[in-house]
Amino acid sequence: MSVITNIVEKITREDYTLTDILRAQQAYHEKRRWSIHEVISERKLTSFSQRDRAALWHAARAELTTQPAGIRMAVQGVQLAQQIEDDNPLGAMVLQAAAAWSARYWLEEEAHHEVAYGLLLEMTGLPPIEHDELVEHRGFFPEDNYARVCMLQACVEMEACATYGQVAKTTSDPLVREIFSNIARDESQHRQYFVSFARGLLESGVYPVKDVLAMAYTWVRPGAGETHGSTRKQQSKRQGFVNWWERVNTDEESGLALADEQIRSSNLQATKERSLFAAVFEATGIKVNSISELERAYFKSLTQPDTNRLRYSINQGTSEQVCVAQ
Numbered sequence: 205m206s207v208i209t210n211i212v213e214k215i216t217r218e219d220y221t222l223t224d225i226l227r228a229q230q231a232y233h234e235k236r237r238w239s240i241h242e243v244i245s246e247r248k249l250t251s252f253s254q255r256d257r258a259a260l261w262h263a264a265r266a267e268l269t270t271q272p273a274g275i276r277m278a279v280q281g282v283q284l285a286q287q288i289e290d291d292n293p294l295g296a297m298v299l300q301a302a303a304a305w306s307a308r309y310w311l312e313e314e315a316h317h318e319v320a321y322g323l324l325l326e327m328t329g330l331p332p333i334e335h336d337e338l339v340e341h342r343g344f345f346p347e348d349n350y351a352r353v354c355m356l357q358a359c360v361e362m363e364a365c366a367t368y369g370q371v372a373k374t375t376s377d378p379l380v381r382e383i384f385s386n387i388a389r390d391e392s393q394h395r396q397y398f399v400s401f402a403r404g405l406l407e408s409g410v411y412p413v414k415d416v417l418a419m420a421y422t423w424v425r426p427g428a429g430e431t432h433g434s435t436r437k438q439q440s441k442r443q444g445f446v447n448w449w450e451r452v453n454t455d456e457e458s459g460l461a462l463a464d465e466q467i468r469s470s471n472l473q474a475t476k477e478r479s480l481f482a483a484v485f486e487a488t489g490i491k492v493n494s495i496s497e498l499e500r501a502y503f504k505s506l507t508q509p510d511t512n513r514l515r516y517s518i519n520q521g522t523s524e525q526v527c528v529a530q
């Protein structure tokens with residue numbers, strides 16, 4: 205039991221129905237469920253450090269930003285599926301699968317993360333997140349190209365997985381380690397889902413490859429990509445929605461600033477880049493080994509339509525008419 209990574213192949217070659225896909229999602233979710241209250245139970249933090257505190261301050265806030273994205277992906281996925289149902293039923297199925305997963309499991313699992321980090325944060329003696337800050341993080345996630353958003357979310361999940369994994373590896377507190385490890389594992393399977401949806405949308409001809417490559421490149425582009433977080437000279441202003449990297453605490457005096465190795469060491473950056481290249485390959489079939497290769501692949505996809513040819517050519521002939529992204 206695992207994530208279905210080749211949705212289009214399953215539908216076209218193994219006759220999977222939407223119901224089959226949704227049942228597989230449910231089975232995998234049930235298999236992976238864990239309870240925060242059972243893990244924490246009567247346990248106490250025994251040896252948390254200042255770094256663990258800073259990590260919790262950030263993680264608890266980062267997790268607040270997921271709910272608006274989950275709601276947007278659920279609603280927009282169904283809307284797009286309805287729009288293309290007649291012209292591209294295969295693409296509509298991929299969108300229905302992505303919308304259902306977002307509404308049912310992604311939102312539910314991210315709720316675990318929000319509550320777990322919130323409880324641990326308070327156990328370290330830091331104040332709870334206040335009402336106004338919580339509500340501010342519930343601003344609506346913007347509507348965008350669905351394939352690009354799938355890739356964006358895959359990137360966010362990889363970022364979370366790498367950052368939380370680093371805390372799990374370096375903390376001396378067993379409870380902090382357990383919670384961060386559990387959540388990092390959840391984020392890793394979320395990344396798999398988002399990559400599989402991006403791949404499904406390309407292979408069913410709903411979006412061209414360039415959209416996924418554009419997002420991957422934007423995420424990691426030298427000096428300005430989102431993996432650089434608060435080190436960028438200027439943060440983008442967005443209306444309504446708060447991105448976690450806009451709220452990175454860099455005030456050394458606060459005792460809550462993240463140490464470099466917790467968020468932007470060269471090792472961590474290399475891990476993030478490797479994960480991104482793997483995700484690009486899984487979603488598009490295009491192999492890149494460096495940011496400059498990714499840049500070349502992206503630019504090529506803008507000017508050479510051949511790069512946008514579907515890997516399996518399963519749904520040839522439909523992509524021209526039903527590309528909702530054009």
Ligand SMILES: [Fe+2]
Pocket residue numbers: 267270313314317364387391
């Ligand atoms: Fe999360």
Ligand SMILES: [Fe+2]
Pocket residue numbers: 314361364390391394
């Ligand atoms: Fe996640």
